[in-house]
Every structure is written in structure tokens, then in C-alpha cells.
């Protein structure tokens with residue numbers, strides 16, 4: 001088993017550690033919560049454990065559908081062993097239902113079901129507030145080649161199709177979500193996390209929000225919503 005070594009990086013939601021094996025990292029999920037590029041700070045009880053559990057479950061689920069992910073195994077309540085990648089500094093967002101910044105930018109009512117999923121790229125840069133980019137920016141800035149964006153788009157669309165029906169069967173709506181990808185040689189892997197921090201998920205009937213929007217907009221019941229979502233994903 002890979003032994004935990006020094007801290008490589010501390011982000012807003014996770015700590016990443018080197019290990020005794022060059023190609024493996026440990027990703028530790030924190031209870032700390034931030035929103036609006038770190039401007040709003042707080043914490044959500046048990047979030048570290050919940051996001052580790054949900055991410056591990058969904059990475060394993062996606063691997064069954066031949067989606068390459070960085071996940072190796074869960075090593076504690078809030079830590080997973082992952083493949084060390086060169087992260088492509090692009091946030092890939094998939095949207096099925098209008099919410100968040102899309103509503104403001106294009107004047108669309110929250111909850112509008114899109115006729116076709118929307119795939120967007122944003123630059124991973126908090127200081128610049130993650131500006132939206134397109135594939136030509138990715139080529140021009142040297143982040144990814146056309147072959148790589150083709151692979152990313154194909155994998156992201158496939159993940160959306162798989163997860164949409166997964167959540168639908170649990171009476172949940174996958175409104176939108178953010179993915180990060182990384183490279184190892186010529187291969188592309190899904191990285192980072194898939195959790196209520198990075199997805200919008202609503203109850204199908206009541207449209208109750210079960211994700212970080214409750215924290216962003218001080219809606220209350222944040223801790224309970226995260227617990228409920230974990231149980232509805234993992235214990236179904």
C-alpha cells in the first residue's frame with residue numbers, strides 16, 4: 001500500500017498528498033466549504049466523509065461503463081488513493097436544466113429543461129473568476145490539443161448520459177455538474193471529485209435542492225441535505 005508523504009497542495013475543499021509511489025496521490029476531503037471563488041467561507045458537518053463516499057461510489061460506477069478515472073481505492077472515511085495526473089486547467093461544465101450563472105447570462109428561468117445538454121469550458125482561475133473559454137482558447141493557451149478536447153467532450157457527454165439516468169432512477173434530477181480532467185502520457189482521465197460540491201442535484205418531485213446551492217444562498221438544512229443525498233446515492 002502506498003504510504004502517505006508530504007502535503008503537495010491544499011485547496012479550498014481538499015488536501016492532496018504525495019505518497020511512497022511516484023504515480024499515486026492521496027486526496028483528503030475537508031469539511032470546509034467556500035463559494036463565490038472563496039469569498040464566502042464556512043463548513044458543512046461531515047462533508048469530507050460524504051464527498052469522499054459519493055465520489056468513490058460514482059467513480060467506481062463510471063469505471064463499470066469504461067470511463068477512465070483517477071480513482072484507485074478508498075483508504076479512510078475522508079481519503080482516497082488516486083492516480084497522479086497533470087491537471088488540464090479547464091473546468092468542464094455540463095448542463096441539463098438551467099440554473100446558476102447560465103440563468104443570469106442568457107436570461108433563462110431557473111428550472112428550464114434544455115432540449116439538448118450544454119457543454120461549457122471555464123478557465124480554472126479563481127482570481128479571474130473562472131472566465132468562460134472555448135476550445136480555441138484551450139489550443140491557443142496550450143492546455144489541450146484538438147484530439148484531447150475531442151476525447152474530453154466525448155467522455156464528458158458519456159458521463160452525463162450515465163449519471164443522468166443513474167440519478168433519475170433515484171428520483172433525483174442531475175441539473176448540472178463540473179468535471180476536471182488530467183493527462184498521464186497520452187491518456188486522459190477523469191480527476192478531482194463528483195459530489196454535491198460540484199453538482200446541482202434536485203429532488204425530482206419537489207425540486208428541493210440537495211447540493212452546495214443551499215450553502216451558497218443560505219437556504220438552511222445544508223448538513224441534512226448532504227446526508228440525504230449520500231443515502232439516496234449509496235444506499236439505493
Ligand SMILES: Nc1ncnc2c1ncn2[C@@H]1O[C@H](COP(=O)(O)OP(=O)(O)OP(=O)(O)O)[C@@H](O)[C@H]1O
Pocket residue numbers: 009010011012013014015016025070082083084085086087124125126180182191192193
Ligand atoms: N488526479 C489528480 N492529480 C493531480 N491533481 C489533482 C488530481 N485530482 C485533482 N487534483 C487537483 O487537486 C486539487 C484539489 O483541491 P481543491 O479541489 O480543494 O482545489 P480548489 O480549491 O478547488 O482549487 P483549484 O482547483 O483552483 O486548484 C485541485 O487543484 C485539483 O485540480
Ligand SMILES: [Mg+2]
Pocket residue numbers: 011012013
Ligand atoms: Mg476544487
